[in-house]
Amino acid sequence: xVRDVEQTKRRLREAALAEFAEHGLHGTTVERIxxxxxxxxxxxxxxxxxxxxxxxxxxxxxxxxxxxxxxLVATSLDDVAEFAGRTFDYNQDHPDLTRLVxxxxxxxxxxxxxxxxxxxxxxxxxxxxxxxxxxxxxxxxPAAPHLVFLLLALAGWWSATPQIARLFAGADTDPESERxxxxxxxxxxxxxxxxxxx
Amino acid sequence: xVRDVEQTKRRLREAALAEFAEHGLHGTTVERIxxxxxxxxxxxxxxxxxxxxxxxxxxxxxxxxxxxxxxLVATSLDDVAEFAGRTFDYNQDHPDLTRLVxxxxxxxxxxxxxxxxxxxxxxxxxxxxxxxxxxxxxxxxPAAPHLVFLLLALAGWWSATPQIARLFAGADTDPESERxxxxxxxxxxxxxxxxxxx
DNA sequence: GCCAACGGCAACGTTGACGTTGGTAACGGC
DNA sequence: GCCGTTACCAACGTCAACGTTGCCGTTGGC
Numbered sequence: 486x487v488r489d490v491e492q493t494k495r496r497l498r499e500a501a502l503a504e505f506a507e508h509g510l511h512g513t514t515v516e517r518i519x520x521x522x523x524x525x526x527x528x529x530x531x532x533x534x535x536x537x538x539x540x541x542x543x544x545x546x547x548x549x550x551x552x553x554x555x556x557l558v559a560t561s562l563d564d565v566a567e568f569a570g571r572t573f574d575y576n577q578d579h580p581d582l583t584r585l586v587x588x589x590x591x592x593x594x595x596x597x598x599x600x601x602x603x604x605x606x607x608x609x610x611x612x613x614x615x616x617x618x619x620x621x622x623x624x625x626x627p628a629a630p631h632l633v634f635l636l637l638a639l640a641g642w643w644s645a646t647p648q649i650a651r652l653f654a655g656a657d658t659d660p661e662s663e664r665x666x667x668x669x670x671x672x673x674x675x676x677x678x679x680x681x682x683x
Numbered sequence: 684x685v686r687d688v689e690q691t692k693r694r695l696r697e698a699a700l701a702e703f704a705e706h707g708l709h710g711t712t713v714e715r716i717x718x719x720x721x722x723x724x725x726x727x728x729x730x731x732x733x734x735x736x737x738x739x740x741x742x743x744x745x746x747x748x749x750x751x752x753x754x755l756v757a758t759s760l761d762d763v764a765e766f767a768g769r770t771f772d773y774n775q776d777h778p779d780l781t782r783l784v785x786x787x788x789x790x791x792x793x794x795x796x797x798x799x800x801x802x803x804x805x806x807x808x809x810x811x812x813x814x815x816x817x818x819x820x821x822x823x824x825p826a827a828p829h830l831v832f833l834l835l836a837l838a839g840w841w842s843a844t845p846q847i848a849r850l851f852a853g854a855d856t857d858p859e860s861e862r863x864x865x866x867x868x869x870x871x872x873x874x875x876x877x878x879x880x881x
Numbered sequence: 882g883c884c885a886a887c888g889g890c891a892a893c894g895t896t897g898a899c900g901t902t903g904g905t906a907a908c909g910g911c
Numbered sequence: 912g913c914c915g916t917t918a919c920c921a922a923c924g925t926c927a928a929c930g931t932t933g934c935c936g937t938t939g940g941c
Contacts, residue, residue, distance in 0.1 A: 488907065488908075488917085488918055488919080489918095490917095490918070493918080493919090508709070509707065509709065509710075509789065510710075511706070511707065511709040511710040512707075512708075512709040514897085514898060514899085515898075515899065515900080516897090516898070516899090524919085524920095525919060525920045525921080526899090526900085526920095527900085527901080527902090527919075527920065527921090528918080528919070528920085530899090530900060530901080531918085531919090535899080535900075536899080536900095584789060586844060586847070587785060587788075587789055587843060587844070588789065589846060590785075590843055590844045590845055590846055590847070591707065591782060591785055591786065591789070603850060604850050607847070607850050607851055611851065624875070626868075626871060627867070627868035627871055627872060628864070628868070630851040630852065631851075631864065631865060631868035631872075632868070632872075633851065634840070634841075634847070634848060634851050635837055635840070635868060635869070635872050637840065637844075637847070638836045638837055638839075638840030638841075639833055639836055639837070641836075641840060641843070641844070642832070642833070642835065642836030642839060642840060642843070643832075643836075645785060645788055645839070645840070645843045646784060646785070646788045646835075646839070647788055648787060648788055649784070649788070649805070649832070649835070650832060652801060652802050652805050653805055653809065653828040653829075653831065653832050654828065666826070666829065667829065669825070670824075670825035670826070670829035670830070670833060671833070673824060673825055674825060674829075674830075674833050674876045677822070677875050677876050677878070678872045678875050678876050680875070688887095688888070691888085691889090712927085712928060712929085713928075713929065713930080714927090714928070714929090722889085722890095723889060723890045723891080724890095724929090724930090725889075725890065725891090725930085725931080725932090726888080726889070726890085728929090728930065728931080729888085729889090733929085733930075734929080734930095882941100883940105883941090884939100884940095884941095885938105885939095885940090886937105886938085886939090886940100887936105887937085887938075887939100888935105888936090888937075888938090889934105889935085889936085889937095890933105890934090890935085890936105891932105891933100891934090891935105892931100892932090892933095892934105893930105893931080893932075893933100894929105894930095894931080894932095895928105895929085895930090895931100896927105896928090896929080896930100897926105897927095897928090897929095898925105898926090898927090898928100899924105899925085899926085899927095900923105900924095900925090900926105901922105901923080901924080901925100902921105902922090902923075902924095903920105903921100903922090903923100904919105904920090904921090904922105905918105905919085905920085905921105906917105906918090906919085906920105907916105907917085907918075907919090908915105908916080908917075908918090909914100909915095909916085909917100910913105910914095910915090910916100911912100911913085911914095
């Protein structure tokens with residue numbers, strides 16, 4: 486076995502992401518993470534402390550990616566609508582990350598891990614939205630923070646309650662076209678929500 | 684100790700609801716449910732089988748309540764907007780139920796428990812919305828199922844990602860007025876989303 | 882009033898998961 | 912080529928949680 490500390494860490498992180506996203510903090514076992522990574526579990530303790538520390542570390546890193554991956558540019562109403570659409574795409578394509586955020590929300594302790602780091606991502610988006618409102622590109626109510634948050638809601642709720650989404654869709658729908666229809670609904674809803682009064 | 688089977692069952696169910704909502708299936712211990720109910724844990728096994736069976740039984744019962752509690756009546760656009768507002772209120776006032784649905788979504792196995800029972804609740808809402816669309820009270824796109832689902836998204840995302848909501852709100856906001864502002868944002872967003880083109 | 886059935890409980894066996902430890906072999910400085 | 916250091920692992924101790932069992936006292940039919 487060739488020694489490669491960075492690779493070992495990376496494999497552990499990848500395995501941990503997959504397991505935590507699937508089962509949450511309590512549902513995941515250290516044993517399974519290690520075996521999925523093809524590494525002895527003692528490595529996990531030596532590198533990351535314990536299971537909980539690894540969990541928060543993964544959450545912080547991955548949530549960072551999500552918030553950075555889909556920037557909000559608002560030079561037109563279409564941009565705002567497409568932001569919701571691209572966030573929807575991101576959620577669908579990266580179910581692990583979405584699920585992590587939900588697990589984090591359910592485990593919510595009242596303190597946000599790494600708020601100093603994550604806050605600015607959202608503040609940026611709010612600032613962009615507020616500017617678009619001042620420019621008259623976007624309706625001026627709801628207020629920018631609520632508006633951005635509600636765009637995320639439109640894009641994310643499908644992943645949060647897939648069992649409900651399925652009840653709405655009915656049993657036998659083509660997944661491909663249903664996804665496209667959902668995306669279109671999200672984009673249109675976002676557009677209507679943000680459209681300035683004529 | 685007076686014997687009362689129904690009361691014992693009820694106490695167990697209540698305790699289980701609280702614990703499951705708080706910690707999810709894996710995070711909850713049978714011991715804690717029993718001790719919170721003031722009952723021996725053997726009763727739980729004798730009445731409900733095992734922990735998982737109790738969990739799904741609770742979910743089925745409680746989710747039923749949520750879907751029935753806030754009916755959708757759509758005789759005007761205001762009704763539709765207020766439906767989102769009342770669903771928001773319900774989510775805020777019954778965090779246990781909302782959290783249960785989210786736990787269920789994360790544990791999603793691809794089969795919805797008790798779909799035969801829960802499906803109709805949603806079908807009703809979709810039918811009402813479709814009628815409102817035909818009557819011209821509500822925009823005819825997005826399609827009724829997507830529209831209803833997105834209303835639920837506006838109302839529910841706050842509970843699903845409280846940690847993110849907090850980042851948007853900023854640190855020191857009065858909870859009371861923030862909640863009112865959120866509700867107003869939800870109602871207005873719902874109204875804009877559903878408003879027919881003039 | 883008797884007795885079978887049932888609700889209730891304390892104590893137990895067992896499993897599985899966390900986190901640790903002692904040992905082995907590779908690496909790197911000299 | 913020697914040796915301290917470091918990555919790595921198999922095996923272990925420990926504990927908490929699941930689910931069970933054997934016993935007791937109450938209930939209700941007769």
